[in-house]
Each structure stands twice: as C-alpha cells, then as structure tokens.
Amino acid sequence: MEAAILHLNSLQSNAANLQKIREKRGILQESNLPDTISKLNKCGIELDALDRLNVIHVSGTKGKGSTCAFVESILRNAGFRTGLYTSPHLVHARERIRIDGKPISETLFAKHFFTVYNKLKQQETEGDMPPYFKFLTLLSFHVFLEECVDVAIVEVGIGGEYDATNIVPHPVVCGITTLDIDHTSILGTTLPEIAWHKAGILKQGSPAVVTPLCQEALNVVRDRASERGVELKVAPLYQSYSFAKGYVSAGIAGDHQKVNISLALQLARAWIKRMGREATIFPDATENKWEIGEPYFVPRPIVEAIESCQWRGRSQIVDMKRVRYYLDGAHTPKSMERHAFDYALFCPTALKVSPDLKSDLTNFNQSASEQRKRSQQCASTWKEIGTGKFGRNWAVCKMGSAVLTKELRLMPSIDEHPSQEATEVTNDVM
Numbered sequence: 001m002e003a004a005i006l007h008l009n010s011l012q013s014n015a016a017n018l019q020k021i022r023e024k025r026g027i028l029q030e031s032n033l034p035d036t037i038s039k040l041n042k043c044g045i046e047l048d049a050l051d052r053l054n055v056i057h058v059s060g061t062k063g064k065g066s067t068c069a070f071v072e073s074i075l076r077n078a079g080f081r082t083g084l085y086t087s088p089h090l091v092h093a094r095e096r097i098r099i100d101g102k103p104i105s106e107t108l109f110a111k112h113f114f115t116v117y118n119k120l121k122q123q124e125t126e127g128d129m130p131p132y133f134k135f136l137t138l139l140s141f142h143v144f145l146e147e148c149v150d151v152a153i154v155e156v157g158i159g160g161e162y163d164a165t166n167i168v169p170h171p172v173v174c175g176i177t178t179l180d181i182d183h184t185s186i187l188g189t190t191l192p193e194i195a196w197h198k199a200g201i202l203k204q205g206s207p208a209v210v211t212p213l214c215q216e217a218l219n220v221v222r223d224r225a226s227e228r229g230v231e232l233k234v235a236p237l238y239q240s241y242s243f244a245k246g247y248v249s250a251g252i253a254g255d256h257q258k259v260n261i262s263l264a265l266q267l268a269r270a271w272i273k274r275m276g277r278e279a280t281i282f283p284d285a286t287e288n289k290w291e292i293g294e295p296y297f298v299p300r301p302i303v304e305a306i307e308s309c310q311w312r313g314r315s316q317i318v319d320m321k322r323v324r325y326y327l328d329g330a331h332t333p334k335s336m337e338r339h340a341f342d343y344a345l346f347c348p349t350a351l352k353v354s355p356d357l358k359s360d361l362t363n364f365n366q367s368a369s370e371q372r373k374r375s376q377q378c379a380s381t382w383k384e385i386g387t388g389k390f391g392r393n394w395a396v397c398k399m400g401s402a403v404l405t406k407e408l409r410l411m412p413s414i415d416e417h418p419s420q421e422a423t424e425v426t427n428d429v430m
Helices: 002-009 015-023 025-042 047-053 064-077 106-122 132-146 191-201 215-227 257-274 300-308 333-337 368-386 420-428
Strands: 055-059 082-085 097-099 151-155 173-176 208-210 232-234 316-320 323-327 343-346 393-396
Touching: 002 106, 002 132, 025 047, 025 106, 025 132, 047 055, 047 132, 055 064, 055 191, 055 257, 064 082, 064 151, 064 257, 064 300, 082 132, 097 132, 106 132, 132 151, 173 191, 173 257, 191 215, 208 215, 208 257, 215 232, 257 300, 343 368
Parallel strands: 055 151, 055 173, 082 151, 173 208, 208 232, 343 393
Antiparallel strands: 082 097, 316 323
C-alpha cells in the first residue's frame, strides 16, 4: 500500500508547475477531456464501458460530498451495490474510492493501483503520466468496473465542463448542488460564470436536478440544459416531503444539509425509476405516478438510510482524553458564517513526509510561502465574519510552532512533526 501511495504522490504537480498551468488554464482546460479519454483507453477501458456503471454525476460548489454520501446510503440500503468517488480525502487516499459505503481495502487499492499505473507507465511518452486527480478518476472507473457495481456516484473535482470526471457519455441522472464563489482563477469570478462550468456535466437524454439557485445562476443552468436537450428540475423544499417517521435525524447534522437531502432524494429516486425498480422500493409507485422534481412520501428504509449516513469530517465530534474536537469544513465565506466555533486555528498543510503521518496526507502542490499566505487569508476572512457579530477568536499557526488556545490544542504545522495527540486525532477520524 505504501508503495502505491508513494507512486501516487509522484503524480502531484509541484508549485512551479501549477503556476504554469494556471497561466495556460484556458488552453489546457479544453484539452483535458480528450486527454482523459486517451488515458482511459490506455488503461484498456473503452469510453462506452463507463455507461455500464449507471453513473449519477454531481457538480456544485457546496454540498457535493454530502449529497453524494446521502445518495449512496439510500441506494445501498435499497439493496444496490454502490461505488462512490469523491475528493479530497481526509486521511487515506483510498477514502476517495468506496464500495458499498466503505473505502476500498489497502490490498484492493494496491492491486488496482498498480494494474492501472503499470499500463499507463508502459505507454508513457514525454512524461505524460496523468496528474494526481485524473489518475484517481481513471482508477475509480477501473475499480467500479472490476467490482461490478450497480451504480457509481461520481463527484466532480472542480467545475464540471472540463473536469476529468466529465467523460461519462450517458449518466443516468445529474445533480447540481448550491453554488458560490470559489476557484475563481479557473471558473470565473461571478455566479453565472461558475454556473456555466457546473452545468457542463449535463448530457442529452439524462435528466438533471438542481438545488434552488439565485435567478442569474439558474438562468445559465437552464440555458445550458435547453441547448443540450436536458430535462431540468429544481429540487423541492425539504419541508414538502412526507416522511415515514415524524422526525428525521440526519446522519450528517445541520439545517444546511436539508437542501442536500432533498437533492439526494430526487437523484436517488430518479435513478431507481430510470432503472425500472421504482415499484419494488416505493410502495405507492403504482398508484401515484411520480415525476422528477416533485416531493414524495419517503418510506422508512430510505429514512433510515438518511439517518445512518456518515461523512467523516462533516459535523463530526471526536472525543479524546479530556478534549472534544468538532470537525467540519468550509471553503467559502458564506459557509464559514454557519460555523459556530468560538476559536479557530489556521494551520498550513503538511508539505513534507513525516514518520508520524501517513504519506496520504502530504501535499506537494504548494510551497511553504503559499501555505502561509493561505492561512493568513483564511484568518482574515474569519476575523471579518466574527467582528461585531460573534466575537470569534482566531490565530494563525506559524511555521514550526504549536499553538494552545483556551480550549483546543491543535496540531503543529509543516516544519515539525505533529504531536502524538494530534496524530491520534487524525487517525481516529476514520
């Protein structure tokens, strides 16, 4: 397994190369899909074979991972063999590729990794091995085909139009989650520009469901759907569904998850309906003809799937010794506003391989100076959000220093080994 991760890490682009890619972004984006298809063929997989995976494809800015997790839980609990591809990973790279809700084993990861890696390496010309994310995308398709999943739930990496996942010819159904300003150097600085990229996953003949969006973004998505002959619906409000249980305690907590649950309910049922299995899972299907975009009665097995769904690192609590750690994620100011933490510490990521951490956690994509800048930017945004409103406290972790707040002792940064407690927390997340 460790050998596989070391080879995988060798596919990460260094900071200098990434800057060159950003400068040529417009040119390189358009060539990404043909290149991905070419490398898929080098893996011994024909493009049409991906349609055997019965893909549910999901793009968006926020909530993609949670939505995919809910969809996977619903379909798995309905008796289907599921494949789930998401990014990034929290602790182990193999988290990105799941079968029946669980990350593939180290043995299975290593086996499939070297099958794909060796095929590509044997046909490499002029150093054209696929970069990290593209390789894992190819690997996920290989794994899902080899493991004979009934459905593959595929989360877009960045954007949609030119994302490596967007080579699936005919997804069964597509979904678009909440949009926000993010990845501006790639996707643009306005919601309409970003919506154009996100709607790039829409395919003729494949219905699509989108969460409620602002009008200017929704107009762009509708235009793209119309151009491609796609039936597009807006997911209904969570409150409009009828549930077999009076109160549903979602496995991923938070009111903001309700919009993701509604989208997941639409995508899951649309997939079940298109696969001809609706009558066996929804008791009222023969009496009440359901159309995509409509709320419906959610039977107990699906309610239980929503309640049992887990997504590590989202609304998660880890208790260790005398400290309680609240884990969650946010990557836009609007998302950060929803977090209720009293203290925040912004730490650079690990840029060096450490004997105390798995190689999966090492990031070669940025320099130390870029990481310092990123931490300062995050802290500045947090301060602006908290000023005069929440009274939040914050600190930036300096290189090579550990920081102690009133409540949380958090892991040190990139120039020294993490504390034993920090390592235990990282491992305990999974």
